[in-house]
Amino acid sequence: MLDASLLLVALMAALALRPWQLLRNRKALVTQDHGDSSPLWTPLLATVVVLPWLWALPTLHQMPLQLQWSGACLVMMCLGWPLAVPALCVVGATACVLSPGLGAEEALRLTVWHGIVPATFAMLWGALLRRWLGTKVFVYIFGRGFVGTVLSLFAAGMLSAALGHELPGVNEDLSTIARWLMAWGDAVVTGMMCAVFVAYKPEWLATWSDDLYLYGKNG
Template sequence: MHIEESSILAFLATWPLPTLGVGVLFWALVQRPWLTLRRETLQHAWLGSLVFLTLLWSARATVGEGVVIQLMGASLAVTMFGLPLAMVTLAIVDVVSLLGLAYLSGRGWAQIDWVSLGPRFFWMALVPGALTAALQAALRRWVPRHPFVFILGHGYFSALVAAVVAGGLRAIWQVRMGVAQGGLGLADSLTGAVIIAFGEAFLTGMLVAIFVVYRPQWLVTFDEGEYLRGR
């Protein structure tokens, strides 16, 4: 199998990332997240999210001096399905979207950048997903239960903070390890992270608001008994 030298160097510089990713996936599978899909309405939402998130991970834009803008959807997945199922879902999305990008770029099977699966999953799924789950747990504990608070807190706030922190950590890691794409400096990478964060917050918040009103059964983290009936 032919792998570009730059990809090999990137893998050697970021080897802990695939290891942590595999560990988190093992934890997620131990939680038996597929039991969440016993509800038929949630099955439809999950299948639709696979398609949507795959398209999201396959779409990217480059602005300025090589700053890559790519939405992640990790906060949305965690809000809809909980952390374990979200991690499994995004692992599938990681593989399928990489194959899709290879197809669109005309690469053969042997030219696919397989070593990028680990870092992609770590930075685009694991870190923002874990941060989102932690922030939402804090909101459930310390903030009053109200649909409007849920939309702002779980939809906008958690997505924004998770994306900023995940993007900032990724930028610092890439610069320190010498694997920053396109030779970008830390300032440019952090600028891209902030732009992505606002996009994440807008996308997640908008969809969460729609689901709360029209499809609350699609949100595992939204308990109608607590948020709508005041229980």
């Protein structure tokens, strides 16, 4: 019931922010040319196509350690929190369909504790960094993409453990270390992808702004 309640609250809050507005071309809003689609369609489609397989992978094969990939922080940085929440809900539902070994209850747990909760923590961490350290490229890539992912996933994992959610095949004494190492693995990929996107595809990052981070324009 707690997992379902958290998912429902997060989904209602995200939908109240009208995330579909993010899928409108941001340049078109200025030029009034609505012929082109938003660049955020690319990371959104990549999320709902690729991430369900990564979530379902541990249950598709007999693995001694079913360590779960998250990717939620990268999704949040690409799509923004309002759009990331419904996207992660779609990912969880699709992963449940793809894997016969992933039941509805487990898919719900994955969606909340590997998706929505770390994405929410990453969003809050990003807001704190902007307030404390300002808008700098290094702060965005390292502070949000790398450090923020480590802290968000580890905090979500420890909160999940405190509520009685165990890691399959992992001794209880080693679960904290396992969650810490999984968070670092996610963080390396997230930080690397953020650096690549900032350099070559900044339009794929809803949380990035050239005016804000490169030119310091707050208006």
